[in-house]
Amino acid sequence: MRIGELSRRTGVSVPTIKYYVREGLLPAGQLTSPNQASYEETHIRRLRLIRALLDVGGLSVAAIREVIVAIDDPELPLHEMLGTAAQRVAPSYDGAAGGQTEDSRAAARKAVAELIARRGWRSHPLSPAGEALAVALAALEDVGHGSFIEVLDDYADAAEGVARADLDYVARNVAREDLVESVVVGTVLGDAVFAALRRLAQVDASDRLYGTER
Amino acid sequence: MRIGELSRRTGVSVPTIKYYVREGLLPAGQLTSPNQASYEETHIRRLRLIRALLDVGGLSVAAIREVIVAIDDPELPLHEMLGTAAQRVAPSYDGAAGGQTEDSRAAARKAVAELIARRGWRSHPLSPAGEALAVALAALEDVGHGSFIEVLDDYADAAEGVARADLDYVARNVAREDLVESVVVGTVLGDAVFAALRRLAQVDASDRLYGTER
Structure with a gap:
């Protein structure tokens, strides 16, 4: 899906999604053209996890990055x-x-x-x-x-x-x-x-x- | 006691004590001269309560004020x-x-x-x-x-x-x-x-x- 749909389905604004990608919280989408990236269901789940840790858990962006590194470290x-x-x-x-x-x-x-x-x-x-x-x-x-x-x-x-x-x-x-x-x-x-x-x-x-x- | 001793006994700096008084978290000391106020043991206990709510409880100054209003309301x-x-x-x-x-x-x-x-x-x-x-x-x-x-x-x-x-x-x-x-x-x-x-x-x-x- 495109970033607009990802934003609509998660309630997270496009600039905020881009911010999470820059901060390393969210993997970048797959580039389909120089100006367009495609996102998967895994991005939706990860975005909801970020928002839950941020809004409900009260964690800082730095703390969320640490948690995500732990989740992704095989x-x-x-x-x-x-x-x-x-x-x-x-x-x-x-x-x-x-x-x-x-x-x-x-x-x-x-x-x-x-x-x-x-x-x-x-x-x-x-x-x-x-x-x-x-x-x-x-x-x-x-x-x-x-x-x-x-x-x-x-x-x-x-x-x-x-x-x-x-x-x-x-x-x-x-x-x-x-x-x-x-x-x-x-x-x-x-x-x-x-x-x-x-x-x-x-x-x-x-x-x-x-x-x-x- | 003077504000310097209050600061020493609680580990809270003099400017921070003055800030708490301005914000209504801590009662002002009793004026003993135009430039000097005297503080009591109750100020020590109240300061420790403020620091505990702030540092350990993670409450905002506004939330601490509400809590203190509830404590002081007979x-x-x-x-x-x-x-x-x-x-x-x-x-x-x-x-x-x-x-x-x-x-x-x-x-x-x-x-x-x-x-x-x-x-x-x-x-x-x-x-x-x-x-x-x-x-x-x-x-x-x-x-x-x-x-x-x-x-x-x-x-x-x-x-x-x-x-x-x-x-x-x-x-x-x-x-x-x-x-x-x-x-x-x-x-x-x-x-x-x-x-x-x-x-x-x-x-x-x-x-x-x-x-x-x-």
């Missing part, structure tokens, strides 16, 4: 890809919480290492996800909510349930490309799904507890 | 505050997924309404959280992952567990100001905590399933 071993794809799309908390003290960060790192040991998780405390957790826990401590740590295992129980569901979903997709894409999409959009579900469940729980005031 | 009834505080800080997915078709959005809204009815949740499908969920589900459908909906109830089970833990935590804080703040901080930072835990649990689950390849 050399990346399956277990490594599955183990790390989630981390590639994990939000980076570099330099987060400027006011975070070294004390609260060190205490939070210790809490993360203890949690991982207690749960018997085969994941590393100093991985990006472990660091992200430590930053969030230190931020809670710094705003006077250090006792949040008391409900951390309830959160961990829920996280195990979601991770099992994620892997179940991934295991149903047999093709390698679909497998990587499932992990990436499921991780980014799964966060959005879970955050929304959590709010719906909170509204329900708080209505049951405090709704009688009405 | 007229807002408790049940309303608790029921809506979570939604105030919910990320807005307005205009997200430019390529999202009306069909997939309508189907996703129906799935959200069915889920809420099936779980018996006292929350509304067209609330911001319900809409956010519909947008995420429609985005999954548009990138060819519509079957993700099969694991939605596993996610909902986990969300109920987290919401119970959230309310347990909130219920321990008796003072009204602490109560509102707990909901807001717990919601924003709780998302960061849960996303990190989910990745750690995913790495563990994928290592158990696929790690033998190594």
Whole structure:
């Protein structure tokens, strides 16, 4: 199809499509004449993936490029890809919480290492996800909510349930490309799904507890 | 204390503190002379809250102002505050997924309404959280992952567990100001905590399933 039809079918404007090609997010179309290129169904699917990562996942163009490189790299071993794809799309908390003290960060790192040991998780405390957790826990401590740590295992129980569901979903997709894409999409959009579900469940729980005031 | 000490104790620069005062995020200090103001411990706690919402929660200055107005409003009834505080800080997915078709959005809204009815949740499908969920589900459908909906109830089970833990935590804080703040901080930072835990649990689950390849 021509670029105009690609634009119409995806709702992405022609200049934006050209921008994604220049940025290496989208493969160029097949040239059919010096001024015209032809696009395939794979371009539609890739464009929708880009928009979902951008609009719903909130990823930067640079982060999306990294994710797409991972999807398209046939050399990346399956277990490594599955183990790390989630981390590639994990939000980076570099330099987060400027006011975070070294004390609260060190205490939070210790809490993360203890949690991982207690749960018997085969994941590393100093991985990006472990660091992200430590930053969030230190931020809670710094705003006077250090006792949040008391409900951390309830959160961990829920996280195990979601991770099992994620892997179940991934295991149903047999093709390698679909497998990587499932992990990436499921991780980014799964966060959005879970955050929304959590709010719906909170509204329900708080209505049951405090709704009688009405 | 003077503004220099406030800056030193929070790690927030003096110009940034002045910017927060101008933007209405931080109350002005008590003037002790025409050129000097005095700040209290409450300013330290409020500054840390602002940095946590900004750096870890990723909220905009405008969103932080809304949250702070909710915390400081003594007229807002408790049940309303608790029921809506979570939604105030919910990320807005307005205009997200430019390529999202009306069909997939309508189907996703129906799935959200069915889920809420099936779980018996006292929350509304067209609330911001319900809409956010519909947008995420429609985005999954548009990138060819519509079957993700099969694991939605596993996610909902986990969300109920987290919401119970959230309310347990909130219920321990008796003072009204602490109560509102707990909901807001717990919601924003709780998302960061849960996303990190989910990745750690995913790495563990994928290592158990696929790690033998190594």
